[in-house]
Amino acid sequence: MTSAPTTTARQRPKGLRDFYENPAVPVASGDARSIRQARILAAALGPATTRTATVLDIGCGDGTAAATAAPLLAGHRVVGVDWSQDALKRAHARLPYVVRGELSDGGLPFADGAADAVLFSEVVEHLVDPDSALDELRRVLRPGGHLMLSTPNLAAWYNRGLLLAGVQPVFSEVSLRGIHGRPGKEVVGHLRLYTARALREFVAASGFEVVRLSGAPFHGVPRPLRALDRLACAVPSAASILLLHARKA
Numbered sequence: 001m002t003s004a005p006t007t008t009a010r011q012r013p014k015g016l017r018d019f020y021e022n023p024a025v026p027v028a029s030g031d032a033r034s035i036r037q038a039r040i041l042a043a044a045l046g047p048a049t050t051r052t053a054t055v056l057d058i059g060c061g062d063g064t065a066a067a068t069a070a071p072l073l074a075g076h077r078v079v080g081v082d083w084s085q086d087a088l089k090r091a092h093a094r095l096p097y098v099v100r101g102e103l104s105d106g107g108l109p110f111a112d113g114a115a116d117a118v119l120f121s122e123v124v125e126h127l128v129d130p131d132s133a134l135d136e137l138r139r140v141l142r143p144g145g146h147l148m149l150s151t152p153n154l155a156a157w158y159n160r161g162l163l164l165a166g167v168q169p170v171f172s173e174v175s176l177r178g179i180h181g182r183p184g185k186e187v188v189g190h191l192r193l194y195t196a197r198a199l200r201e202f203v204a205a206s207g208f209e210v211v212r213l214s215g216a217p218f219h220g221v222p223r224p225l226r227a228l229d230r231l232a233c234a235v236p237s238a239a240s241i242l243l244l245h246a247r248k249a
Contacts, residue, residue, distance in 0.1 A: 030219035031068050033150055033241050034121070038069030040212065040245050041117055041148050048075020053116035056081055058108070058137065059123035060098070063091030066119065081108065103133040110140045117146040125151050125171070125190045134206035138248055147208055147246045150216065154193035157238040158225075169193075184220070196237040199244055208246035215239020
């Protein structure tokens, strides 16, 4: 997720909904992840000259990720979906189609099987109930439809070293009010973190067939370590970001 000012005492949220409606909370993630994810999806969908696909960017935030992916998905219809009205206002400046929806049972305003693909980028780690969320994504996808999910990797190469040193892993958070016990200063509201193995098993248990798991770099890695972070992408289980491509079984 992109950096933002730490929530101060005067900005303390009453709950998760207030936290995510706060304009200071980041609602976009790095371009490197967006581009890699879009390339995988573009290859899976094929050119729009054959068929125009409907792609839902669920949890689109300010629309940055979808706008970055759009040139690689030229001709396909990309729809931004978020429950935050503030995020949707910003996304509308980048995307022609935005709608409000929630990841509850029937909370997405689409018919069963209406979508050819779902982008689900850096969302699952923020959810109280990820199982119900994947059930809803599966509902709106057509049979064989594509799920492109990305999330931070609990077992990223640097987190393994931090844990050995007794330090809280990067991406993990114990409070909505500040960072405690780990590097970094920004609070982004992570509730759940996955290793590569856990993510595969979780998605498969939700009725999807995992096609591919790959890695992407994290824009927040200090500059001297970014080359190493890019190299780690060759081993997805150690990469900063997990990119998972699955199909509705």
